[in-house]
Amino acid sequence: MQSARSLHRWVSYGAILPGLLLAVTGVALSLMPLNEAVSTGSLTPAADVSVADVASAIARDVPGVERIAKSANHTITADFFHADTFGSVVFDPATGNISPKPEPTGMWGTLKSLHRSLFLGDIGRGVTGLTALSMLFLSVTGVWIIVSRMGGWRALISPPATRGWKLVHFQAIRIALAGLAITSLSGVVMSLSSFSLLPSTNTPEPLFPDLSGAQMIAIAQMEALQSTPLSQFRELIFPFDGDPTEPFMLATNSGVAFVDPATGQITAFEPKSLWGHLYELVYLLHTGQGAWWIGLLMGLSICAAPVAVASGVALVLTRPKSPLSGIKIAPASRAKDVILVGSEGGTTWIFAAELARKLTEAGRAVHVAAINDMRENYPKADNLFFFAATYGQGEAPESAHQFDKVFAKFERKDIAVSVLGFGDRSYPEFCGFAQYISAQAKRAGFECLDELTLIDRQSLQAFAAWGAQIGEKLGISLTLAPRLATTAPTHLTLLRNTRLGEEVGAPVSILRFEIPNKGFAKFGAGDLLGILPPGSDVPRFYSLASSTKDGFLEICVRRQEGGLCSTHLTQLVPGARIKAFIKPNPQFRPARNSNPMILIGAGAGIGPLMGFLRGSKGVKPAHLFWGGRSEQSDFLYQGELKTCVETGQLTQLSTAFSRDQSPAYVQTRLKEQSSEVARLISEGAEILICGGVNMAQDVARTLDEILMPNGTSVAQLKSQKRYLEDVY
Amino acid sequence: MKPLTKTSLVAGALALAMAVPAQAKTLTVITSLGAVPGPRAYVAIYVTDPKGKVYDTIHVAGREAKYHQHLRGWVRGARKSRTKPHSVTGASAGSGKVLKAQFEIADNLIAAGYQVRVDTAVENFADVPKAAVLTLGKDTSVRGRGIVRKVEVH
Numbered sequence: 004m005q006s007a008r009s010l011h012r013w014v015s016y017g018a019i020l021p022g023l024l025l026a027v028t029g030v031a032l033s034l035m036p037l038n039e040a041v042s043t044g045s046l047t048p049a050a051d052v053s054v055a056d057v058a059s060a061i062a063r064d065v066p067g068v069e070r071i072a073k074s075a076n077h078t079i080t081a082d083f084f085h086a087d088t089f090g091s092v093v094f095d096p097a098t099g100n101i102s103p104k105p106e107p108t109g110m111w112g113t114l115k116s117l118h119r120s121l122f123l124g125d126i127g128r129g130v131t132g133l134t135a136l137s138m139l140f141l142s143v144t145g146v147w148i149i150v151s152r153m154g155g156w157r158a159l160i161s162p163p164a165t166r167g168w169k170l171v172h173f174q175a176i177r178i179a180l181a182g183l184a185i186t187s188l189s190g191v192v193m194s195l196s197s198f199s200l201l202p203s204t205n206t207p208e209p210l211f212p213d214l215s216g217a218q219m220i221a222i223a224q225m226e227a228l229q230s231t232p233l234s235q236f237r238e239l240i241f242p243f244d245g246d247p248t249e250p251f252m253l254a255t256n257s258g259v260a261f262v263d264p265a266t267g268q269i270t271a272f273e274p275k276s277l278w279g280h281l282y283e284l285v286y287l288l289h290t291g292q293g294a295w296w297i298g299l300l301m302g303l304s305i306c307a308a309p310v311a312v313a314s315g316v317a318l319v320l321t322r323p324k325s326p327l328s329g330i331k332i333a334p335a336s337r338a339k340d341v342i343l344v345g346s347e348g349g350t351t352w353i354f355a356a357e358l359a360r361k362l363t364e365a366g367r368a369v370h371v372a373a374i375n376d377m378r379e380n381y382p383k384a385d386n387l388f389f390f391a392a393t394y395g396q397g398e399a400p401e402s403a404h405q406f407d408k409v410f411a412k413f414e415r416k417d418i419a420v421s422v423l424g425f426g427d428r429s430y431p432e433f434c435g436f437a438q439y440i441s442a443q444a445k446r447a448g449f450e451c452l453d454e455l456t457l458i459d460r461q462s463l464q465a466f467a468a469w470g471a472q473i474g475e476k477l478g479i480s481l482t483l484a485p486r487l488a489t490t491a492p493t494h495l496t497l498l499r500n501t502r503l504g505e506e507v508g509a510p511v512s513i514l515r516f517e518i519p520n521k522g523f524a525k526f527g528a529g530d531l532l533g534i535l536p537p538g539s540d541v542p543r544f545y546s547l548a549s550s551t552k553d554g555f556l557e558i559c560v561r562r563q564e565g566g567l568c569s570t571h572l573t574q575l576v577p578g579a580r581i582k583a584f585i586k587p588n589p590q591f592r593p594a595r596n597s598n599p600m601i602l603i604g605a606g607a608g609i610g611p612l613m614g615f616l617r618g619s620k621g622v623k624p625a626h627l628f629w630g631g632r633s634e635q636s637d638f639l640y641q642g643e644l645k646t647c648v649e650t651g652q653l654t655q656l657s658t659a660f661s662r663d664q665s666p667a668y669v670q671t672r673l674k675e676q677s678s679e680v681a682r683l684i685s686e687g688a689e690i691l692i693c694g695g696v697n698m699a700q701d702v703a704r705t706l707d708e709i710l711m712p713n714g715t716s717v718a719q720l721k722s723q724k725r726y727l728e729d730v731y
Numbered sequence: 732m733k734p735l736t737k738t739s740l741v742a743g744a745l746a747l748a749m750a751v752p753a754q755a756k757t758l759t760v761i762t763s764l765g766a767v768p769g770p771r772a773y774v775a776i777y778v779t780d781p782k783g784k785v786y787d788t789i790h791v792a793g794r795e796a797k798y799h800q801h802l803r804g805w806v807r808g809a810r811k812s813r814t815k816p817h818s819v820t821g822a823s824a825g826s827g828k829v830l831k832a833q834f835e836i837a838d839n840l841i842a843a844g845y846q847v848r849v850d851t852a853v854e855n856f857a858d859v860p861k862a863a864v865l866t867l868g869k870d871t872s873v874r875g876r877g878i879v880r881k882v883e884v885h
């Protein structure tokens with residue numbers, strides 16, 4: 004993987020300039036077949052006539068005709084030699100019109116030879132051939148990288164969970180890949196063939212026949228030509244100057260034949276080789292000659308290649324500066340604390356840098372490095388921290404691919420190890436790689452500084468809590484508040500605070516804020532609102548129940564016992580201001596199709612689900628399962644949900660209350676309606692779940708039971724991105 | 732232009748096989764081209780028996796082997812005689828070019844009606860096999876067709 008990536012990168016540096024040139028000229032040339040088809044009228048299919056009809060018409064009107072040929076684009080040209088001059092005309096089989104052959108316009112020829120040989124003759128042809136080979140290599144390794152990074156082939160077609168330049172880059176690559184793979188493979192074949200490095204694709208002449216030498220019969224009478232329809236026709240060569248010892252040579256889609264002019268019969272035939280047929284397909288795919296729409300499709304696909312390159316460059320340029328800058332990193336030989344980082348997207352480095360900064364400020368010598376760069380020894384170190392993200396199916400991220408190798412070589416055992424895992428609970432192997440490191444460290448007999456800690460979706464609260472605990476162990480006070488790249492916080496003004504649930508001990512508020520100004524980030528339901536509570540640097544995240552289109556920001560907040568931010572928020576009165584910012588959360592969002600959605604939530608978890616309902620406008624049939632404590636006390640959005648049911652925007656509403664007459668939970672309702680749920684899922688429904696971890700686990704277990712008879716499972720739905728969770 | 736010289740190994744081998752007395756002549760063939768349309772022309776100058784079987788290749792103008800198949804009479808005749816159409820190549824030829832080449836041939840083959848033939852091919856125009864056919868011992872100069880104006884043998 005590592006080597007495939009660096010190879011991919013180096014090959015792309017080498018191929019970028021000629022590659023772009025080939026792509027741009029290729030896209031321009033992709034219009035050529037259409038241009039020819041339009042200008043010669045061959046957009047309409049050739050008339051249903053025989054070669055005998057065409058050839059006799061031309062022979063009558065064009066003195067000295069020696070050759071008739073049909074181009075891949077179905078243009079019929081006739082070459083003649085008459086009165087000591089050569090010439091060519093174009094014949095229209097539909098009308099019988101003969102017109103002078105249009106001069107090939109300079110632009111196409113120039114483009115073509117630029118594309119083929121960069122105006123550099125054989126050297127240029129070699130360069131373009133190698134470039135095509137590089138493009139082919141990049142397409143294959145590119146697919147491989149995407150697949151292994153995202154953990155499956157599905158990644159190639161499922162919507163990517165990214166935004167901005169990364170999304171542009173990824174989408175452009177996906178669009179360009181098809182065209183690039185096909186044109187580069189065919190380009191390599193054509194290049195090899197032009198250097199005669201592949202067997203000849205031409206059908207050789209059949210063995211020369213013995214001819215009767217008798218008087219030639221009329222062309223219209225020749226049976227071989229009568230029985231060949233124009234659609235099969237390629238080329239007809241006349242006996243030069245009426246030479247009676249020469250036959251007609253007739254090339255068709257299937258081979259080359261000699262025709263005796265005296266009998267009009269085929270006297271010898273050489274079929275086209277399989278390789279010849281194959282090469283024609285290759286040529287068709289590469290040039291679109293003969294099927295202008297193939298040319299256009301390829302051109303469109305490859306249009307995306309320069310976009311991919313440009314967005315790739317933009318990605319590199321907009322990459323944030325190293326999170327380690329400004330921190331005094333100690334050399335490996337002197338460090339007391341060593342932080343080893345396994346990261347792919349870079350956020351884990353920000354957490355590591357925060358720990359390094361705070362430890363350094365406390366006067367300790369700290370070294371930070373990628374796991375891949377782990378030394379065989381850190382002679383002065385007391386503590387070894389592994390900060391590890393997880394990718395693929397519980398696999399190591401990019402900067403930790405060498406973990407097994409480097410870890411096995413490590414010499415000291417008298418060092419305390421702490422493993423902090425970064426992951427996302429919605430993946431089946433939550434923090435799989437950190438768990439692996441922890442198990443390996445235990446197996447190797449290392450002392451553990453603390454138990455393995457897992458951080459879900461870069462939770463700053465969980466990280467701060469871990470830091471406090473580590474600080475205690477090290478005898479220092481550690482306040483960890485990393486600054487993840489976010490938009491700067493803005494002041495929001497509260498419009499409305501709907502307070503519910505107080506009577507049943509589950510205080511929860513629906514908070515609606517004003518969108519401050521036009522420049523405020525665009526957001527959708529399911530994105531997160533990061534709120535900085537007074538007296539803390541660590542933001543808390545709340546799932547948005549509205550989108551920019553709704554014209555307000557809305558969240559549902561459950562007041563936590565002793566909770567800093569939630570207590571503050573649920574007590575706000577209209578007009579109060581808070582500091583907040585948007586954090587995109589594109590992986591939690593319904594697919595843009597008309598498949599049904601099953602929305603499942605409890606308590607404040609209804610927030611984003613309500614947002615999805617508002618956004619779908621009835622396009623997606625929606626089934627909502629929601630659980631609260633008491634219908635009388637904490638039924639969030641009661642009125643709006645009833646209206647949605649009446650208008651049909653919500654197909655079905657199932658509520659469960661745990662403190663009412665017949666106590667029930669959401670999973671109770673799912674079980675009661677298991678056949679309906681199973682049916683919806685078999686029809687392609689997607690499931691979106693929001694709320695607490697426990698509820699999510701119970702729901703997953705129940706759904707697994709419901710799905711088992713159908714031979715599917717939650718894990719499978721997750722891998723199809725049809726089971727999305729936002730749990731906290 | 733420097734005359735091209737060619738000693739035919741095939742000639743020697745055939746002569747031996749047929750046990751023909753090795754009485755031979757060295758002849759010069761001069762091929763004059765007229766106007767060549769468009770790009771440069773490929774030209775094959777070769778010796779055949781009266782039926783067109785290639786006996787010897789004197790000169791081929793045009794170096795890219797993949798275009799040689801368009802010199803149809805030559806390729807065809809070589810197939811008949813099962814000799815490889817080994818090419819004695821030079822640059823492809825433009826308008827007004829005069830190609831001079833020497834070859835050696837046994838007297839008895841001249842008497843048997845062996846011929847010097849010229850094939851031409853020009854990109855985008857018809858190939859002309861037998862653009863000129865000169866029967867040795869009978870003609871010393873013939874008119875050609877297409878781009879070949881004239882062929883002479885001394």
Ligand SMILES: Cc1cc2nc3c(=O)[nH]c(=O)nc-3n(C[C@H](O)[C@H](O)[C@H](O)COP(=O)(O)OP(=O)(O)OC[C@H]3O[C@@H](n4cnc5c(N)ncnc54)[C@H](O)[C@@H]3O)c2cc1C
Pocket residue numbers: 460462464531536543544545546547558559560561562563564565566567568569570607608610729730731
């Ligand atoms: C992706 C995401 C989406 C979320 N969406 C929502 C949402 O839509 N609605 C919502 O209500 N919440 C949501 N949350 C949870 C929310 O971000 C906060 O975590 C929650 O409101 C609690 O924050 P707080 O400041 O009130 O509590 P904190 O002060 O951070 O305390 C959190 C909990 O820990 C306990 N605690 C605090 N300090 C200590 C201590 N020293 N020792 C032991 N225990 C302690 C508190 O009693 C409390 O129960 C979401 C979280 C995430 C990660």
Ligand SMILES: Cc1cc2nc3c(=O)[nH]c(=O)nc-3n(C[C@H](O)[C@H](O)[C@H](O)COP(=O)(O)O)c2cc1C
Pocket residue numbers: 152153345346347348349350351352392393394395396397398400425426427428430431432433434435460461
């Ligand atoms: C393509 C992809 C696959 C992931 N796979 C997993 C996984 O299997 N298990 C897990 O716990 N987290 C998974 N995650 C979440 C990341 O581990 C998590 O976001 C981490 O904080 C990223 O850290 P980094 O930015 O340093 O790479 C995945 C993330 C992405 C983008």
